[in-house]
Amino acid sequence: MIAPIRQMARIAMVTGVAVGALLTAACSQTAEAPKARTEFSIGWSIYAGWMPWPYAQQAGIVKKWADKYGITIKVVQVNDYVESVNQYTAGKLDGVTVANMDALTIPAAGGKDTSAIIVGDYSNGNDGILVKGGGDLKSLKGQSINLAELSVSHYLLARGLSSVGLQLKDVRTVNTGDADIVGAFASPDVKAAAAWNPQLTAMKALPGAGQVFSSADIPGEILDLLCVDTATLKANPKLGKALAGIWYETTALMTRQDAQGKAARAAMAKLAGASPEAFDGQLSTTYLYSDPKAAVAATDSPALVTTMARVRDFSFSRGLFKGATSADAVGMSFPGNETLGDPQRVTLRFDDSFMKMAAEGKL
The missing domain is CATH 3.40.190.10 (Periplasmic binding protein-like II)
Incomplete structure (x- = not known):
């Protein structure tokens, strides 16, 4: 059964890592700046739109792209979605699969500077x-x-x-x-x-x-992302390139309507504990951004800014920005230097650069 447990984070986040850190964490982080590294970990949990990641590891696609850039990437399953996001926020993971609302209200609201480097899909009837x-x-x-x-x-x-x-x-x-x-x-x-x-x-x-x-x-409003620690990404751009290569090679394969595509989807279904029919049913109501050009267009669209404004306003109105006096307390940035909220406290960044490289064949 492929339950999109990504969404249960909103129930637990009120007592999670974001609480209490909202107003000060973004400007009080004292950790030493990340340095160039060769080993990285990316967390994921079971959801139809995220099954390309464990499949890519199983099929050798992760190793292929990591080897190209001289790094090692571990794709780590965390059974509890909330825990995966909390582990990322605490620095135990370099990146994580996460929904847009949770990226804002957990790591970003907790002061962890986070970059959404792959806009992977949106709920289209799920x-x-x-x-x-x-x-x-x-x-x-x-x-x-x-x-x-x-x-x-x-x-x-x-x-x-x-x-x-x-x-x-x-x-x-x-x-x-x-x-x-x-x-x-x-x-x-x-x-x-x-x-x-x-x-x-x-x-x-x-x-x-x-x-x-x-x-x-409301197409495009409930988004699923791959987010990476911004400082780690800045110090290790090869990680972003490898992750983009992994994603688009895998999604191109799984969307093929031939024996290879069917086999890839069946393998993903097995990893998710579902039948191929159930998995295909979940995919039918998931708009997958398998084409990097489409992902770039979605990320660069003014509609994304509108969506995230709605999401942050809802989150603030329901008390998910604990301690904040305004929905602007958490800053977000978008392609084209557009920002929402406090520009001095930007902790969620929609970064289209690696998706663009994939779209232009420059990975």
């Missing part, structure tokens, strides 16, 4: 809002909605409500973990819920359930 009995988004006013609070489901609900002129204050949310959401929605007392796959698919099959909003209605 997340949805369901209502029983033929209701719509407007019918949610005054109703209770079961979901994982402070998760991407919560963000999706806010976006869905705003599309029909409603706000979060117009509904009541009932905090329900992903392990319990299917059972909760099956109860006659629960009329509405928000969830992600594979739970979402199971809930859709329940009698009377209808989907009224999904991540496909």
